[in-house]
Amino acid sequence: MMILTIAQREFKTLFLSPLAWSILAVVQWLMAYLFLSQVEAFNVLQPRLVSMNDAPGIADIIITPLFGNAAIIFMLVTPLLTMRIICEERRNKTLALLLSSPISHLQIILGKYLAVFGLLSVSILLTSLMPLSLLLGGTLDFGKFFANLLAMSLLAATYTAVGLLMSCITLQPTIAALSTFGLLLLLWVLDWSSSISDHPSPVMQYLSILRHFQNLQSGLISSEDVLYFVFGITLCLLLSILRLEQELLQKISPAVVHNSSVE
Amino acid sequence: MSVLIAAENLSRYYDRHCAVDNISFNLSTGEVLGFLGPNGAGKTTTMQMLSGNLAPSTGTIAINGFDLLHQPLAAKHNLGYLPDTPPLYKELTVNEFLGYCAKIHRIPPKQIDAALKSAKHRCGLEAVAERLIQNLSQGYQQRVGIAQAILHNPPVIILDEPTIGLDPLQIREIRHLIRELGQDHGIILSTHILSEVQESCSHVQIIRQGKLILRKSIEELNLLMHSSILQITTRSPIELDRLNLIPGIASFESISPTKVLVHCVSDANITQISDLSVVTEQIVATIVNAGWGLLEIVPIRHSLEDIFIDLIQEPDPSLATV
Numbered sequence: 001m002m003i004l005t006i007a008q009r010e011f012k013t014l015f016l017s018p019l020a021w022s023i024l025a026v027v028q029w030l031m032a033y034l035f036l037s038q039v040e041a042f043n044v045l046q047p048r049l050v051s052m053n054d055a056p057g058i059a060d061i062i063i064t065p066l067f068g069n070a071a072i073i074f075m076l077v078t079p080l081l082t083m084r085i086i087c088e089e090r091r092n093k094t095l096a097l098l099l100s101s102p103i104s105h106l107q108i109i110l111g112k113y114l115a116v117f118g119l120l121s122v123s124i125l126l127t128s129l130m131p132l133s134l135l136l137g138g139t140l141d142f143g144k145f146f147a148n149l150l151a152m153s154l155l156a157a158t159y160t161a162v163g164l165l166m167s168c169i170t171l172q173p174t175i176a177a178l179s180t181f182g183l184l185l186l187l188w189v190l191d192w193s194s195s196i197s198d199h200p201s202p203v204m205q206y207l208s209i210l211r212h213f214q215n216l217q218s219g220l221i222s223s224e225d226v227l228y229f230v231f232g233i234t235l236c237l238l239l240s241i242l243r244l245e246q247e248l249l250q251k252i253s254p255a256v257v258h259n260s261s262v263e
Numbered sequence: 264m265s266v267l268i269a270a271e272n273l274s275r276y277y278d279r280h281c282a283v284d285n286i287s288f289n290l291s292t293g294e295v296l297g298f299l300g301p302n303g304a305g306k307t308t309t310m311q312m313l314s315g316n317l318a319p320s321t322g323t324i325a326i327n328g329f330d331l332l333h334q335p336l337a338a339k340h341n342l343g344y345l346p347d348t349p350p351l352y353k354e355l356t357v358n359e360f361l362g363y364c365a366k367i368h369r370i371p372p373k374q375i376d377a378a379l380k381s382a383k384h385r386c387g388l389e390a391v392a393e394r395l396i397q398n399l400s401q402g403y404q405q406r407v408g409i410a411q412a413i414l415h416n417p418p419v420i421i422l423d424e425p426t427i428g429l430d431p432l433q434i435r436e437i438r439h440l441i442r443e444l445g446q447d448h449g450i451i452l453s454t455h456i457l458s459e460v461q462e463s464c465s466h467v468q469i470i471r472q473g474k475l476i477l478r479k480s481i482e483e484l485n486l487l488m489h490s491s492i493l494q495i496t497t498r499s500p501i502e503l504d505r506l507n508l509i510p511g512i513a514s515f516e517s518i519s520p521t522k523v524l525v526h527c528v529s530d531a532n533i534t535q536i537s538d539l540s541v542v543t544e545q546i547v548a549t550i551v552n553a554g555w556g557l558l559e560i561v562p563i564r565h566s567l568e569d570i571f572i573d574l575i576q577e578p579d580p581s582l583a584t585v
Contacts, residue, residue: 005363102368
């Protein structure tokens, strides 16, 4: 209940600033362009597909690459949304309101997490409307469609959790955004080296976010991949809560600095 | 009277710097405790610890019987806190913001409207209720901060410099509000405006370099402030030798031949006042008899400021034991 109250306020605040609107708009424009170019590619390929046995369908040619691109765009956008969640409250000194209210740290973190994830979900839903529009003139492999939707949601949820953690750790929003992006990109490219070498490291392979994402995208929903995301999200949220607790215990003297700056 | 805040042996270190050094105090219902101290003395740190924004390095805090560390939610339920910077979401309107505060302070939905109305009325926010907080003047923002702290009618109210940024009229209103709230709540307020303490507090606590050096009720403090000094101005020069014959005079301080400060013997108890009037009478009689032409005789009161300056400047806080 309290979590929803916090999430609601946070979500509303996101839409009170132009940030949420511009992010939704920019993502939507980019996705629309990418979607149309995939449709174009499908049109070009169509004559050849007809003659093939077991040819890839709309889902493989349009939906999977579309969400694959969305994954990259979200990687750029999520840090901008998450950077301010805790960081800015700390800078504006509004965190005191939450900390002196009868709310647990878990509720604060989850509330804020849900708000940002909610916004990303809106964007994912808007994006998924595009492939759905193809139903006007054709059929869709709904299994693959929902697998992509699930993969994208889990990915966005993980991005948000990483961003939230960074926002808890750093003191400046820009640093939070930068480190979130850095960490996410690292997780994304972690697997690249192992795909070249003859003896890929299993650890690197497991850690690679790209690998799990593509596994899910392919329509093969294995618990291993889902658990990877769930575990990552839980870890980041737990660390965020610990970070808040730790800040309470050993704040590095902003109070002293502030005290001497009054009057 | 129940104990609302019980703080025991609180200390707080920032790395190796000790901001608050082993302070203990209680606050009961009906008390308004003024927290005084120079900048950097540890006022804000203490406030942050009491409000659960900062964990003490050592010591315990109980708010209305609930330990702040072990039962934080129950303790914070009894707490209203205004930090030194009001924690406002400036993109919301006053109504939206207070509504949110009401929810996170767990006011039952049916009572939210009434709570909002009463808080807005008490802090004079009715006229700006639909305006964005970021467009309000600093004084109004401060009032929204106070409204937020008293909204859920908590037994304990902690206000860190509540009148900062307010104009004199608003300051008077807020002081009135604090006195009114003080009747059935326990209030701690920090300030460095000394007259504020005299006007709105029932108890005073002075902190210096993290140590508590004075804890007195306003009545006790007023006693400290009673003067034992008379300033005498005459037309012709005073012969100090003749005045010195009067019993009860400790020493003189000559400002000019016709202007003298007389220090009377003080025992720092209530009888001193009547003693002083006896001494005054004799001084006046002596001066008139001698024909020096008495122009003025004024008892000089210690202001709270004198006491405060004395206390915070003295290397050894001996005055605290007076």
